[in-house]
Amino acid sequence: MKIDNKTILVSGANRGIGAAIVRELLKHNVTKIYAAARNPKSLPDFGDKRVVPLALDITDPKQIADAAKQAKDVHVLINNAGIATFAPLIDSQPDQVAADMKVNYFGTVGMMKAFAPILQKNGQAVIANVVSVVGLAPMVSIGGYSASKAALHSATQAARAELAARNIHVIGIYPGPIDTDMARDFPLDKTSPAVTAQAIVAGIIEGKDYIFPDPMSQQVGALWEQNPKALEQQFAPPLSDAA
Secondary structure (H helix, E strand, O other), rough: OOOOOOEEOOOOOOOOHHHHHHHHHHHOOEEEEEEEEEEEEOOOOOOOOOOOEOOOOOOOHHHHHHHHOOOOOOOOEEEEEOOOOOOOOOOOOOHHHHHHHHHHHHHHHHHHHHHEEEEEEEOOOOEEEOHHHEEEOHHHHHHHHHHHHHHHHHHHHHHHHHHHOEEEEEEEEEOOOEEOOOOOOOOOEEEEHHHHHHHHHHHHHOOOOOOOHHHHHHHHHHHHHHHHHHHHHOOOHHHHHHO
């Protein structure tokens, strides 16, 4: 996928990976970047007139429809917006798993459905969904988030097969722990958003189906391809901890 002279929409562009992706894209000869956030005033000053702020809450169907009306020139849709309630699956509060699913799964699927006709009309196009390594195997402490990302992983695969005939390439992005506000409390080595964004944009240009943009995710991706059950066991806590 050549991104020169292309128009790109990045959701959740106000911080973390989303903001870093916008900055990385600006290093290329792109025509326009719609930087979407619930509150456009929260967007950083990217210092480039190619960036167009866009108000977008992906849990609001009307805002998705309004965004699709405004951004009719999009060639690449990067679905980065997401949340994490950091709750287990069974022992969570009733609204926690629902919140993860509402944003990470239903919101992202809503974006794909709204923009698929636009992308098809504009020619060779890409949808890139930011999933997570825990979409491939769950971590118990964030079981609700893991389930929402697993659903998005499956939806990404389904959309890839469904939209291929419309000349839309659907990509899954599977980061590990990245040094963002969302992962602040994770006691793991984290990759910077800038390095992660560089790998994501490179993977989109290369036309990969699966992008593992950091060292941990690359290790996880290799194990998942070889032995998914081993990955599940690797992410599971020892029985002494689970008891």
